[in-house]
Amino acid sequence: MSGVRQRAGTAVRATGRLLLGLLLVPVCVLGLVLFALTFLSSATFIGLIILPYAVRLNRGIAGLGRRLAAGWQGRPVPAAYVPIKGGVLARARAVLGDPMTWRDIGWIASHIVTGILLAGLGLGVWGTLGFDLSLPLWWSAPLPEHAVYLAGFALDSWPRVLLTIPAHFAAVAVAGSFVLPWLATAQAALIRAILATPERILLAERVAVLTETRTAALDAHGAELRRIERDLHDGAQARLVSIAMRLGVAERLLPADPARAAQLIAEARLSTEETMTELRDIIRGMYPPILGDRGLPGAVAALAARCPVPVTATVAGVDRLPAAVEAAAYFVIAEALTNVARHSAAAGAAVHVHGDPATLTLRVSDDGRGGADEASGTGLAGIRRRVAALDGRTDLSSPPGGPTTLTVELPCG
Structure with a gap:
């Protein structure tokens, strides 16, 4: 029983996807008409100015299509567009030279047909089920010809009505539980096939991003090494040199002036403690000890x-x-x-x-x-x-x- 409910729920969700695709059809018509008008007028300066905005609109429409497919398939449809920036000519060249612009246009044009066709087939299943439920009313109504035919059978008696209608309803319902998800899957597959950025382009962009981040990481690593070297040279190393000098002087003064030697040794000890603190700060900047603890x-x-x-x-x-x-x-x-x-x-x-x-x-x-x-x-x-x-x-x-x-x-x- 749970399997039947699950299949029925899937059929209902598939119908919702098909209806959403049908609602996109008027938007696709608008986007296609606007792009055609701006493309034909792109020979003029006004057309060049408007063209990127028409392409942005189509990108938004295609984005709705990708969300429609991703919602049914459970995984996103990747898209990589060329940024629209620069002057008027640069923007026009960017949108016209971007292969994704023409993929968007191709899907928008095709969806005007496929969106209506697939949604019509899906609604036809539900229409047939509704027709079956209404047949007893038609059969019992005072019509001129008191006979209604279903799947080749004349419903001219109550026994035939009670046998034929449930059997036909069950057959259509079972077929629809398979057909409706298949139609939604076909719609999503078509969207993915046209609107997904090709894998080779995504791979090339991925390589470019990794190259950029690797360069940034190397630069950051080099800067960090220079900072550590500078901190050690200007801070800890200078303090260690000062400590060594104080201890050397104290060593020479110890036989003649023990008090002065003791003072220098005390100063060296304090400087050693400060150096240890500074070294801990430097180490903490490399890898905080608290993470290890x-x-x-x-x-x-x-x-x-x-x-x-x-x-x-x-x-x-x-x-x-x-x-x-x-x-x-x-x-x-x-x-x-x-x-x-x-x-x-x-x-x-x-x-x-x-x-x-x-x-x-x-x-x-x-x-x-x-x-x-x-x-x-x-x-x-x-x-x-x-x-x-x-x-x-x-x-x-x-x-x-x-x-x-x-x-x-x-x-x-």
């Missing part, structure tokens, strides 16, 4: 406790992770909370960390004034570079007036 949950709790703004921290599903992932997560949260304290004017913030076998998700939010901008020097660009180096994803939502939410996903499989 308490793991990411303990490190997040420590960061939340040190933040001047009240922070609520929750960590779920996180055990020991690769060192690079833990360090990146630590520095992302540390930088984000630093931005909250310095720039947000927030009364409170929240840190949520969730892990699964494949992905570590970080979410830092605050109730401040919003309007965060990567170009304003708030460290967001550094966060994005650090995350991209691990092939992660960064998403920032910060409308003016707040709230601000930074979401980071780091692969950890």
Whole structure:
């Protein structure tokens, strides 16, 4: 019985997808007509100005088609467009030279036909079922010819009505439970075949992104090495040289002036303690020791406790992770909370960390004034570079007036 209900539910959902496809048909007609008019007028300056907007409209229509297919198949339909930017001629060349523009147009034109056809077939199944249910009324009505035919059988008596209609209804219902999902699958497959960016293009773009993030990671690594070298040279090394000089002088003064030698040794001891503190700070900048001692949950709790703004921290599903992932997560949260304290004017913030076998998700939010901008020097660009180096994803939502939410996903499989 549960299988019957499940198949019936699938048929109903498939009908909904087909009806959504039918509702897209008038929108496709509008998009196709506007593109045709602007394309034909692109020889004029006004046409060149309007053309990118018509293409943007078609991209939106194609996006609705992709969502329709993704909702039925359960996986997204990838799309990679050439950015529309530059002057009038550059924008026109970008949209006309983008293969996805013509894929969108091809699908829009084809969907005007297939959307009507597939939805018509789907509605035909339901129409047949409705006709079966209404047949007893037709048969019993005072019609001129008191006979109704169904599947070649004349319904001229109640026994035939009671035998033929249920059998025909059941046959149509069983067939429809298979036909309707097949029609929705065919619609989704057609959308994917036309609107999905070819795999070779996605692969080329992926290689370009990885090359860019690798270059950024190498640059960041080089900058970090230079910072460590500078800190060691200008700080710890200078202090060690000073300590060695004090101890050398104290060694020479010890027979003649023990008091002065003891003073220099005391100064060297204090300088040694300061050097050890500085070295710990440098090491903490490379890999925070708290990660090794308490793991990411303990490190997040420590960061939340040190933040001047009240922070609520929750960590779920996180055990020991690769060192690079833990360090990146630590520095992302540390930088984000630093931005909250310095720039947000927030009364409170929240840190949520969730892990699964494949992905570590970080979410830092605050109730401040919003309007965060990567170009304003708030460290967001550094966060994005650090995350991209691990092939992660960064998403920032910060409308003016707040709230601000930074979401980071780091692969950890």
